[in-house]
Amino acid sequence: MQDKINIIQDYLNEARIRCTYNAAAKAIGIKPAELKKLLGDRTPASSWFVNTGAGEPVGYADSEKHPELYRTKRIITSAEVLTRNLEL
Numbered sequence: 001m002q003d004k005i006n007i008i009q010d011y012l013n014e015a016r017i018r019c020t021y022n023a024a025a026k027a028i029g030i031k032p033a034e035l036k037k038l039l040g041d042r043t044p045a046s047s048w049f050v051n052t053g054a055g056e057p058v059g060y061a062d063s064e065k066h067p068e069l070y071r072t073k074r075i076i077t078s079a080e081v082l083t084r085n086l087e088l
Contacts, residue, residue, distance in 0.1 A: 004028040005038055011086055012048035016068050019076040020052045026079035027086075050075065 008024050021032040028035075036058065039046045044066040047057040055075050057065060076082050
């Protein structure tokens with residue numbers, strides 16, 4: 001499980017694109033709340049996971065967000081798109 005989360009997180013960091021908790025959780029077969037727990041501490045690397053409504057990482061201070069978080073308005077909102085990009 002953690003391996004898949006790390007693969008997704010590495011991809012988001014490389015691509016510099018946000019992804020909703022829902023899409024990532026669905027792609028690996030868990031609930032969004034479980035994904036949030038498994039991400040652990042709030043770090044810039046995990047700030048690419050965002051909520052669906054505002055496109056923001058939940059509970060992150062500005063200092064915990066990746067400096068390029070808003071580089072693009074694009075957000076991956078579909079588990080299908082995410083799995084296709086990653087070939088999970």
